[in-house]
Amino acid sequence: MGSRKQDSSIARKEANKDVVKASLNNCPSSPRKMRLVADIIRGEQVDKALYILKYSKKDASNKLEKLLLSAMANWQVKNEGADIEEANLIVEEIFVDSARQLKRLRPAPQGRGYRIRKRSNHVTLILGNKEN
Secondary structure, three states, X not given: OHHXXXXXXXXXXXXXXXXXXXXXXXXXXXXXXXXXXXXXXXXXXXXXXXXXXXXXXOOHHHHHHHHHHHHHHHHHHHOOOOOOOOOOEXXXXXXXXXXXXXXXXXXXXXXXXXXXXXXXXXEEEEEXXXXX
């Protein structure tokens, strides 16, 4: 009984070696702006996605580039001795969720106050193999 459970956990770990996750929490930019850049790199190969992010003019691309590099480092920790160029990694999933909002007031005419919502977001990036 115990050996069967152990065998299934080993098989699950082998299958999960190809899938790697990295996340960025409470990033101080609006989710809408971050999604514009995330949509560009979804489904792309890792080297092409890095190239796109490096030469993009959007501010969100700098943060996503660091996140992608972090996910690649996580992959290398899981797969010691393997070459990342030969792995055919792609950006399998990337999604942006809204996070907390800072609410501020800006002075407005006639004693009023206009509300300002400073938005932030959470980004989750999952790398996978092209074969899977």
